[in-house]
Each structure stands twice: as C-alpha cells, then as structure tokens.
Amino acid sequence: MNITASKLYDYMQCPHKVWRDKYGPQDEKIKETNPFVQLLWDRGVFYEKEVISKIGDFLDLSKGSLEDRFKKTIEAMKNDSPLIYQGVLMTDNLVGIPDLLKRMPDGFYVPIDIKSGMGREGVDEESGSEGKLKKHYAVQLALYIDALNRLDFENQKIGTILDIHGNNVEYNLNESLGVRDSTTFWELYEKILNNVELLVRNKAENKPAMASSCKLCPWYDSCKKWVEESDDLTGLFYLGRSKRDILNEDAHVYKIQDILTIDIENMMEEKKKNKEMFKGIAQKTIEKIVARAKVLKEDKKPIIYDKIEFPKVSYELFFDIEDDPTQEFIYLHGVYERSDSGEKFLDFTAKEVTPEAEKKAWHNFWQYIRSLPKDDFAVYYFAPHEKSTYKRMQKRYPDIISEDEVISFFEHDNVIDLYTNIILKHTDWPVSSYSLKSLATYLGFKWRDETPSGALSIQWFNEYIKTGDESILKRILEYNEDDCKATMVLKDGIEKLN
Numbered sequence: 001m002n003i004t005a006s007k008l009y010d011y012m013q014c015p016h017k018v019w020r021d022k023y024g025p026q027d028e029k030i031k032e033t034n035p036f037v038q039l040l041w042d043r044g045v046f047y048e049k050e051v052i053s054k055i056g057d058f059l060d061l062s063k064g065s066l067e068d069r070f071k072k073t074i075e076a077m078k079n080d081s082p083l084i085y086q087g088v089l090m091t092d093n094l095v096g097i098p099d100l101l102k103r104m105p106d107g108f109y110v111p112i113d114i115k116s117g118m119g120r121e122g123v124d125e126e127s128g129s130e131g132k133l134k135k136h137y138a139v140q141l142a143l144y145i146d147a148l149n150r151l152d153f154e155n156q157k158i159g160t161i162l163d164i165h166g167n168n169v170e171y172n173l174n175e176s177l178g179v180r181d182s183t184t185f186w187e188l189y190e191k192i193l194n195n196v197e198l199l200v201r202n203k204a205e206n207k208p209a210m211a212s213s214c215k216l217c218p219w220y221d222s223c224k225k226w227v228e229e230s231d232d233l234t235g236l237f238y239l240g241r242s243k244r245d246i247l248n249e250d251a252h253v254y255k256i257q258d259i260l261t262i263d264i265e266n267m268m269e270e271k272k273k274n275k276e277m278f279k280g281i282a283q284k285t286i287e288k289i290v291a292r293a294k295v296l297k298e299d300k301k302p303i304i305y306d307k308i309e310f311p312k313v314s315y316e317l318f319f320d321i322e323d324d325p326t327q328e329f330i331y332l333h334g335v336y337e338r339s340d341s342g343e344k345f346l347d348f349t350a351k352e353v354t355p356e357a358e359k360k361a362w363h364n365f366w367q368y369i370r371s372l373p374k375d376d377f378a379v380y381y382f383a384p385h386e387k388s389t390y391k392r393m394q395k396r397y398p399d400i401i402s403e404d405e406v407i408s409f410f411e412h413d414n415v416i417d418l419y420t421n422i423i424l425k426h427t428d429w430p431v432s433s434y435s436l437k438s439l440a441t442y443l444g445f446k447w448r449d450e451t452p453s454g455a456l457s458i459q460w461f462n463e464y465i466k467t468g469d470e471s472i473l474k475r476i477l478e479y480n481e482d483d484c485k486a487t488m489v490l491k492d493g494i495e496k497l498n
C-alpha cells in the first residue's frame with residue numbers, strides 16, 4: 001500500500017489512525033467531512049491558488065491520472081523545467097505530490113509546499129525568538145525529498161515551506177529536533193515512515209486513545225466506544241496515550257477499574273530500582289491518577305479537596321470569546337451578567353472580518369468593563385485561552401487598552417479561570433473529560449444547540465460573513481450565551497461542593 005505525506009501527517013496526529021483507516025470497522029467511520037475540517041481544507045486550497053496565481057511561469061501538472069502526471073514530472077525534470085506545479089513523485093511505495101518542484105542551479109530539485117500557516121512555530125517577535133521548524137511540515141517535505149533522492153533528482157535533504165506571510169522557510173532535515181534532542185528531522189522521518197509501513201501492512205497494531213485530536217476525527221464515535229467498552233485507561237481524564245502505554249507495559253494495568261489496585265509505594269520502589277520503569281510518572285502523578293479513578297469508579301460524585309471562597313460582589317460576569325484561529329480573528333466577546341437586578345447576556349460582536357470591526361467590538365467590551373463599579377465585580381472564564389488571546393489583542397490594538405491594564409485585569413483576584421485555578425487544582429469529577437461541556441452537562445445544563453462546539457461556531461461565522469444570514473448570527477450568539485451560562489452553572493456547582 002502506498003505511503004503518502006498525508007498518511008505521515010495522520011500518524012503524527014494520532015499513531016492509531018493509519019491502522020484504523022485501513023483495518024478498522026469501516027461502518028463505524030463517520031462519512032461526512034467535519035465542516036470545520038472542510039473549512040480548513042478550503043482555506044488551504046484558496047491560499048494555494050492565490051500564491052500560484054502570482055508566482056509567474058510554471059509547468060502545471062495538476063490534472064490527469066497519477067501515472068500520467070508522474071511520467072510528465074520525470075520528463076519535465078529531465079528537461080530541466082525550472083518550476084513544476086503539482087508534479088507527482090512515485091517510487092517504491094512512496095507517492096508524493098509537492099506543491100512545487102524548483103530546479104536549483106546544480107540541476108537538482110527542491111520540493112516546496114505552500115502552507116496557510118506560519119513556517120515555524122514559537123516565533124516571538126518580542127523576545128526575538130525565531131522559533132523552531134515544525135515537525136509535521138518537516139516530515140511531509142522529507143517524503144518528497146526521499147522520493148526525489150530515490151529518483152536521482154535531489155542530492156540533499158533540504159525543502160522549503162512557503163508560508164502564510166510569503167516567507168520561504170528553509171527546512172534542512174539534517175538539523176536536530178532541538179537543543180535537548182539530537183535526533184535529526186530526517187531520522188524522525190525514517191522512524192515514522194517505518195512505523196507507518198508496518199501499520200499499513202498490518203504487521204503492527206496499536207490502540208485508540210482518547211485525546212484532543214479525536215474531536216475532529218471521523219473515528220471519534222468508534223474509538224470512544226472502544227475506550228468505554230474496554231475501560232481503557234485513556235477514558236480517565238488527563239491520562240493520555242503515553243502514560244496509558246507505560247502503565248500497560250510496566251504495571252500490566254489495562255483497565256481504569258484496575259488502577260484502584262495499584263500499590264503506589266511499591267510502584268515507586270520499583271521505579272527507584274530501575275530508572276527505565278514508569279518513565280515520566282512521578283509519585284504525584286500516580287496519586288492523582290488513582291484519586292481520579294476512585295472518583296470515577298467508586299465515589300461516582302464530584303469531590304472538592306479544599307474549601308473554595310468565591311468573591312462576594314454586586315456583579316458576576318461569565319465570559320467567553322469566539323475566535324477564528326485560521327485567520328486570527330476575534331469575532332465575539334460574550335458576557336452573561338448576573339446582579340441584583342437580574343441576569344442578561346451582552347455580546348460585543350464583529351460583523352465583518354475587518355480590523356475596524358474587530359477593534360470596535362474589543363473597544364466596546366472594555367467600555368463595558370470600565371463602566372462596572374471598581375472591585376465590585378467578578379469575572380469567570382474557562383481555560384487560559386481568553387487571557388492569552390487578550391494579550392495578543394492588546395498588541396494589535398494598543399490604543400484601546402494598555403498592556404498593564406490587561407495584565408492587571410487578569411491578575412485581579414476577582415478574575416478567575418475556573419478550569420486552571422479551581423477545577424484542575426481543587427476538584428475531581430466522575431466524568432472522563434473535564435471540558436466545560438462535559439462538566440456543565442454533568443450538572444444538568446443543556447445547550448440549546450444540539451451539536452455545540454467552538455469549531456462549528458467558526459464554521460457558522462464564516463457562513464454568516466458569506467451570506468449575511470441573521471439566523472446564523474443568532475445561532476452563534478445563542479451558542480456563546482449558553483457557554484457563558486454553562487460557566488455560571490459550573491461556578492455555582494463548585495460552590496455547592498464546599
């Protein structure tokens with residue numbers, strides 16, 4: 001079976017997916033493409049077209065059968081064609097379609113991929129950090145380079161990413177992954193290629209594992225069912241694939257129920273004697289895992305480890321933003337306000353994808369915050385996303401609010417990240433995920449929308465922008481309002497646990 005760049009990408013997202021795609025129960029796979037995944041795909045295609053329309057002369061090999069395109073690609077490279085679009089590289093079991101193949105002065109070819117994302121990760125202008133090469137870009141380029149090498153059209157291990165800002169980012173695959181890891185990107189590629197080959201030939205098999213990447217995956221229902229039926233350890237909150245595999249191999253613990261029988265003292269003794277055992281699982285981690293398993297399997301009710309005092313104030317705000325990370329655009333700041341005069345929802349919405357509209361919504365939000373009685377209001381939100389997004393927004397629109405004001409807003413004792421500061425540190429719940437949806441649903445809250453999700457909201461927003469259909473905007477606002485209300489239900493629920 002052929003190995004493509006997208007198979008390698010899939011493996012990096014989830015090592016199980018490659019196997020399940022070929023050998024999993026096909027009738028359990030969701031057939032429709034997730035609308036958010038489609039949106040990302042369309043955006044990538046659109047960006048690629050935009051770049052290509054400005055790139056000048058090239059040989060277009062994007063049409064026809066794979067075999068035909070492969071023959072033409074080889075012919076074109078033999079004839080020193082300077083730039084080839086969507087050429088096909090086929091050799092052994094590798095099939096690669098780099099966006100561009102560029103002839104270098106020495107006659108060899110370099111693959112170029114056009115990406116609607118940044119060419120590097122962790123770029124920080126403030127600290128001057130140039131960031132690192134992205135592993136998944138590197139591995140995809142490596143497949144093209146490997147094919148070119150095998151076909152004798154490339155003698156180095158270098159590719160290029162043409163990124164969202166028009167930068168040509170060189171990917172030298174002889175570079176190591178980082179200062180602490182001397183593995184090169186090429187070695188990483190070879191390892192992944194080998195694993196993928198084994199999986200597609202059914203010479204190796206691995207297990208599903210519930211993780212954040214599952215949400216957009218067509219196998220979500222199928223893998224969730226498997227995890228539940230087998231009582232797999234990844235059904236326990238925060239116990240991911242790597243810890244699951246270690247507990248399977250080193251402790252022969254395969255079910256959440258069996259976690260309750262773990263002798264922590266004994267385990268730590270074994271770890272002391274043999275450093276290879278229980279790697280990455282410290283005493284505190286295993287204590288937490290055992291405590292969570294107990295709440296899930298025995299207590300079957302939430303538990304609070306310390307008394308939590310929430311601020312006594314006149315106004316409580318439950319706050320949630322909606323943003324489209326694919327175009328770094330914040331389109332909605334939602335607040336559900338509770339005070340002596342009742343409850344109401346306020347939205348600060350950008351109804352166009354323009355900096356002016358985004359800035360106006362952000363300005364109006366801060367005007368509202370400034371209108372509240374100083375130190376007599378509390379703000380509740382769920383997870384650090386709001387805080388990190390607002391820090392970035394401040395840099396984009398520094399005339400709306402100063403950096404100090406944003407920092408002191410989030411550092412105020414009355415501004416509380418319920419997930420990071422309360423849920424994670426002081427509570428445990430008899431559910432497998434501690435997402436807002438899962439916890440508020442456990443407490444009896446119901447979203448008006450049947451399939452609420454942030455990813456869908458982004459898709460709706462893009463549809464609203466395209467069509468101007470007010471019923472779509474209503475759906476976005478209702479979803480955001482319900483998220484804010486769910487945050488309120490959660491805060492109240494935590495208070496009752498005291």
Ligand code: SF4
Pocket residue numbers: 013014015016017020207208209210211213214215217218219220221223224
């Ligand atoms: S649902 Fe999760 S575990 Fe299953 S294939 Fe998809 S990403 Fe992998």
